[in-house]
Amino acid sequence: MRTLLWKLIENGSLSADEWESLISCEDPDFSEELKSQAASARDRVYGRKVFLRALIEFTSYCRNDSYYCGLRRSSSAERYRLSHDGILSACSLAYDLGFRTFVLQGGEDPYFTDERMASLICDIRSSFPEAAITISIGERSEESYRRMKEAGADRYLLRHETADSSHYKVLHPASMSLENRKNCLRVLKRLGYQTGAGMMIGSPGSSYRTLAEDMLFLQDLRPQMVGIGPFIPHHDTPFRNEPQGSVDLTLRMLSLVRLLDPHVLLPSTTALGTADENGQIRGLDAGANVIMPNITPMDARRKYSIYDNKKISGDEAAENLGYLKAELEAHGYIAALERGDYLS
Ligand code: SF4
Known part of the structure; x- marks a missing residue:
C-alpha cells in the first residue's frame, strides 16, 4: 500500500485498480499515514489557512428529481426563493463580517433565467x-455559463455525484444524464x-469501484475544487431507509483527493459535520x-433541507463566526476570510 501511496504522491495519477486498493484499505496505520501525508501536502501549498x-x-425550488435529495421536485419541502435585493443584502452582511467569497447555491430553479x-x-x-463569486445552480447551457462568467462569476460548483454510469442511474431518474453533467463540467x-466537481460517499449502489x-x-x-460528503438519507426521498455513508471512508477520500492535487480547494462539508460531531x-x-459558514436568512435556511438533521446552527453558521475562528x-x-483562490 505504501508503494502505491508514493506512486500517487510522485505521479499524481493511478489506474482504477490502484485507486480501488487505496480506497478500500482500512488498516489504521495506513489511514494515519495517509492523513498525515495529505495534511503535509496541503500545508506546503496553503499553510494552515482554512478559507471561509x-x-x-x-432558492430551494428544483426542476429535478434526484432520488437522494430532500429538495427534489417530488418532495413536500416548503419552497422559498430569495429576492434579488435579499441576495444582495446577504452578500452585504457577509462582506461586513469580512467574507470575500460568496457562494450562491440553489436547486435548478427556472425562475432564475440567464437574464x-x-x-x-x-x-x-x-x-x-474584490470578492469572489461562486455559483452552484446545476446544469445549464454553455451560453448560460458564459453569460454568468461575463457578468463576473469566478467559480462554479457542480458535483458530479458519481462518475459510474450505472450508479448514476441508481441515483437519478432517466431524465438526467451523467454525460451531460460531465460535459457541463468540461465546459465550465x-x-x-475555477470549477468544482465532487461526489457523495456511501450513496446507495456505490462501491469501492465506483469511487x-x-x-x-x-x-x-x-x-480546482472538489466537494465530498457522506451520503445522509432524507425522510422524504426513496432512499429514506438507506444507511448513512461512512465518515472514515469520507475522510480517506478527502486525503486521497488532496494527494491527487495538493493545490485543490477542498471543503470540509456540513454533511461531514452532521454525520460526526x-x-x-x-x-x-x-x-x-x-469551510462554508451559512449566511442564508434563518427562516429560509430551515427549509433548505437536502438531507435529514442538516446542521443550520453551530460553528458552521455565519452568526457564530467568532466561535468557529476560535475553534480553528x-x-x-488559521481562519482566512480572503478570496482564497486556487493556487496553480
Ligand atoms: S441534487 Fe440538486 S438537482 Fe438534484 S434534486 Fe437536489 S437540488 Fe435538484
Whole structure:
C-alpha cells in the first residue's frame, strides 16, 4: 500500500485498480499515514489557512428529481426563493463580517433565467469588486455559463455525484444524464471558471469501484475544487431507509483527493459535520482547507433541507463566526476570510 501511496504522491495519477486498493484499505496505520501525508501536502501549498466562504442558499425550488435529495421536485419541502435585493443584502452582511467569497447555491430553479442571474451577478460584482463569486445552480447551457462568467462569476460548483454510469442511474431518474453533467463540467473549465466537481460517499449502489471511477474522473478533469460528503438519507426521498455513508471512508477520500492535487480547494462539508460531531475538524485534519459558514436568512435556511438533521446552527453558521475562528485556532488552523483562490 505504501508503494502505491508514493506512486500517487510522485505521479499524481493511478489506474482504477490502484485507486480501488487505496480506497478500500482500512488498516489504521495506513489511514494515519495517509492523513498525515495529505495534511503535509496541503500545508506546503496553503499553510494552515482554512478559507471561509459565505454560503447563501438562495432558492430551494428544483426542476429535478434526484432520488437522494430532500429538495427534489417530488418532495413536500416548503419552497422559498430569495429576492434579488435579499441576495444582495446577504452578500452585504457577509462582506461586513469580512467574507470575500460568496457562494450562491440553489436547486435548478427556472425562475432564475440567464437574464436574472446575469443581472444579479453584475450587481454583486459592482457592489463588492474584490470578492469572489461562486455559483452552484446545476446544469445549464454553455451560453448560460458564459453569460454568468461575463457578468463576473469566478467559480462554479457542480458535483458530479458519481462518475459510474450505472450508479448514476441508481441515483437519478432517466431524465438526467451523467454525460451531460460531465460535459457541463468540461465546459465550465473551458470557460475559465475555477470549477468544482465532487461526489457523495456511501450513496446507495456505490462501491469501492465506483469511487475509483470518481478518482479517475477527477484525475482527468483536474477541477480546482472538489466537494465530498457522506451520503445522509432524507425522510422524504426513496432512499429514506438507506444507511448513512461512512465518515472514515469520507475522510480517506478527502486525503486521497488532496494527494491527487495538493493545490485543490477542498471543503470540509456540513454533511461531514452532521454525520460526526467533530467531522469538520477531522476533515481538515485529513487534508481539507475550506469551510462554508451559512449566511442564508434563518427562516429560509430551515427549509433548505437536502438531507435529514442538516446542521443550520453551530460553528458552521455565519452568526457564530467568532466561535468557529476560535475553534480553528485551537486545532492549529488559521481562519482566512480572503478570496482564497486556487493556487496553480
Ligand atoms: S441534487 Fe440538486 S438537482 Fe438534484 S434534486 Fe437536489 S437540488 Fe435538484
